[in-house]
Amino acid sequence: MADTRNNKAVTELTSVHYWLALKAIPRLASYKKIALVKKFGLKTLFTQQVDLNQTGLTGAQRSAISSPDWHGLTKVIFDSQLCQSKIIVYDDPAYPVLLKEIYDPPIVIFARGNIELLSLAKIAIVGSRNASVAGREIAHKLAGQLTAQFVVTSGLALGIDAQAHLGALHHGGYTIAVVATGLDMTYPARHKKLQKDIIENKGLLISEFAPGIAPKAGHFPKRNRLISGLSLGVLVVEASLKSGSLITARCALEQSREVFAVPSSIYNLQAKGCHWLIKQGAKLVEDIADIEEEFEDIVTDSLNLSRNKEKANSREKSVQQDLFNDPMLASVGYEVTPVDMVVSRSKLPIDVVLTRLTVLELKGLVSAVPGGYLKLNRG
Incomplete structure (x- = not known):
């Protein structure tokens, strides 16, 4: 018989409640959470008295399973609706195929805008917040050109990220901003108009953080792994040797994504990270042809939703075949x-x-x- 924990009838709960409860288990890697679902079943894990003694879970983790905060999780769903965002859970057909390939995929993602972009081919563009004028111009130009074949993905940060989004928008293309806060806020605050423009031009905002979650230092590396995880490749335009952009590049390498870098003057300190990446084997990029030739099987003449859906399906079949081999x-x-x-x-x-x-x-x-x-x- 189902256990109506916290005095909330199980019949009132949805699949989203259970996935959010799974996400809320503290200090447990995603693959272990998914393994629990496979062993016990998602609903059974939270509604039946399953034996968790041999799972290696801590007391706090077992408590999160035996007594979920259903009221708090319902509030997360309500708050998401208030900020016009959708909760996409791990087993949702809209959940990005590429994101499931990474080591620690988010159990749920919050998305606001055109979720059809999640199924299209994406290239990430990242770089320094304190980019040079030349770096900003390059990011803007390359993003605009890449939108003919790809959705441009970046992190809504100052500098190169912002120019990547703007370049895509100014050329009538699509862009996705992956943020490190809840979708009910904007960080940095000066990008409120840019965020609005992305939504109004059929772009997309996504986050793994629930509404109300403010930016913290530890959120940005998590965001960076999603930027690369969503994308076929990552282009670094300008980056110092100690920058978040290099974290994104390292995530891309760990996720078996392509890494590209734009060279610059040897006197440009903001380009030292790009030069280091090139020395490590990243592909040097002078124009978008250097990127396009790496993805000839998915490049199209123009970014059309219906045509690219077919490409995305082909990509998924290719992923399936790769897995089979x-x-x-x-x-x-x-x-x-x-x-x-x-x-x-x-x-x-x-x-x-x-x-x-x-x-x-x-x-x-x-x-x-x-x-x-x-x-x-x-x-």
């Missing part, structure tokens, strides 16, 4: 294969193995069974 899959047999055996065969760290097994299971290529995993016959 993933060497990790060869480590799982058609008989029950324990996780430790998968680790031994793949020679990968256990956290990486668990993450990739979760992705493979979401794509229907393996199944979690008692004792380990089982490869599914897709032939």
Whole structure:
């Protein structure tokens, strides 16, 4: 029988409530949260008295599962509606396919604006907040040119980010701003008009932070991983050696995304980070042809929603095929294969193995069974 915890009838709760409750479990990586859902079922995890003793969860984590703050989660949903945003949960068809590939994908994202952009090909443009005049002009120009084939993604920050958004808008293109606050506020405050312009021109604002959450230093690296995770590649226009833009670039490398960098004068301190990236193997960019040639299979003559939806579907099928050919899959047999055996065969760290097994299971290529995993016959 369902447990009506916190005196709130389970029948009043929605799937969004349960995903928000999963998100609210403290200090637990996303892949572990998803593993809990696979083991117990999303609704069952929060509405039945499941045995959590062997899960390795802390007392605070078990408490968050046994006694969710349903009232507070309902307020999050209500506040999202007030700021005209939509909550997109992990199993929602609108949830970006590429974002599920990253190590620690958000359990839910808050989106305001044109959510159809989530299914289109995206290129991120990032760089210094204290960019030079030349750097700003380059970001503006390249963003405008890239909108013919891609949605331009950036972080709504001062400097290069702002010029990336403006360049896309001024050329009639689409842009996504990934922010480090709730969608009911604007940071920095001077970008309130830019934020409004993005929405009014069929762009999109997204965040993993609920309404009411103010900016904190720790939010920006989390935002940066989403900027790169959403995108096929990241273009760094100007960045010092100690900048958030290099964090985004590192996230892109960890996520197997393409990294591009614009060179500059050796005397430009704001370009030192770009030069370092190029030395590390990032592709030097002089014009958008240097980027387009890396994505010839998805480049279109113009960014049309219906045509690019087809491209996005093709990309998803390509991702599925790539997963089917993933060497990790060869480590799982058609008989029950324990996780430790998968680790031994793949020679990968256990956290990486668990993450990739979760992705493979979401794509229907393996199944979690008692004792380990089982490869599914897709032939």
